[in-house]
Amino acid sequence: MPPKSILKHSVVSTNAPPPSKPVSQRHLDVALQHANVLEQRKQVEKEVLQSIITLLDFPSSPDADPARPSASDALRFQDYMVPFQPSDYDSLIEERNISDRCGYALCPRPKRRAPSTAKKQIIETSNGVEIVDRKLLEVWCSDDCARRALYVKVQLNEEPAWMRQGGYGDKIELMVENPEEHHKALPLRLKREAPKKPVKQEEHDIADAWAARDDALADLAMERGEKPGRLSKANKDLITEKIKERVGTPQAPTPPTRTEGESHMAIEGHVPQSRDRPQQQNDEEDEDDAQDWDKHLPT
């Protein structure tokens, strides 16, 4: 039997196009978009955390009245609430309660204390006697605060702020009894008065125009099979992508050439070139006991 060649056949397809750059660019774009979303999410989460830390010490004055908050406290509270999801708001209440405060951020009073430390508490309400969890009883200082606090919660956007279209969204309204103090600056909910949106019509129009443009571009991208949200890049890729020829690849196999003076080394017409392959050397070197490479190190 003639000796078998120990050389590996280098398989080079003459048919495959060279690796297509635009495809990997697209992968990069997708990866980049994911990274961006993640980054935005991190930013929002950090912002919410910072807001909650600030709101632990709210309101600014120890004798503030939750029904008649100062204009600056109200404004800041409303600002903080914009990126909040209802679950974030629950966290705010939880953290305030752990600090022994009423769950409503504009209230300076401590949370209510249950008459005993029993898990279930019997309380008198307008509906008669009820049994409630102690935890529920100790969230607010009063039913009034509970109402005002929950009025905020129902306005919060369920959608995470980093997923919201067109920015974070509108400011929330507060339930207050001193609307005249806030009137100029704030959209506040007056009892029995329709809420007014403060956004100027002009701003609305501009926003609408931008939204319409984005929608159109998104539709276009979908038609083209692109990922939405990466419009400019995707378009550029489509335009610049070139058809790659399948013939004439530089890796086409060349017949073995017999070099003068090496013919005695040839096996079946091939001259083994093991000494030129640096890889071979590494393999040999690594054959010693690989497990305890670090036994010479101090342990």
Next chain:
Amino acid sequence: MADSDKPRYSPSLMRMWRVYRTAKEMCMDRGYNILEEDTTITLEEFAGKFAREDGEPDRQRMPFSCEPSDEMLRKYSAPPTAKDPNPQPQIGQLWVEFNADENVGLKQLRDYMQHLSNHNFYSGIMVCIKPMTGMALRLLRGASGLDEGPKGGVEVFVEQDLLVNITKHELVPKHVLLSREEKAQLLERYRLKETQLPRIQVTDPVAKYLGLRRGQVVKIIRKSETAGRYASYRWAI
């Protein structure tokens, strides 16, 4: 039964005794200087030191600090270079506290961080009765990015995590942290990038026990009936 001649301890005190011992063992296994007798403290001794009059454990008397051993300091130092012949170890005095509050949130965590900063501790371990709030955990995750807290960060354990020492379980192989230098040598030896190593999450119970930080490499030594003793390496992420 002869109840009269042996002291009886409340279940919560016995629990806390176990937690305390595991905490001490954990610090010792990480390389801090811990007295051997602290890891073997008997229930009686523990009760004598930390039990209140009503028999409940007094967590406020339990905190302790410890210093890294020379060996640990070496492990946490970057290899010396011409530029920096004397690199500062990335480790220092540790403060371990057992929180007594039923609910732990941002308030307690921030107070704790403040305490660590004020007293120049390098890092801290807070052992809580129940898991912290989500927001406190969020602060913990991002603490390195904030101005708050100590250099080396804060780790949080729930008492339940420390009731038994998981590393003493026979099925858990030995995990040994590689020094920065050993890690560099390993990668060079195999011509690897760290990203090519198999991974271990820093939230893995053993990784948590050892306080592994992202980027560190741990050597895992297993006993095998066929191969004897063999080692593998994992990169903490």
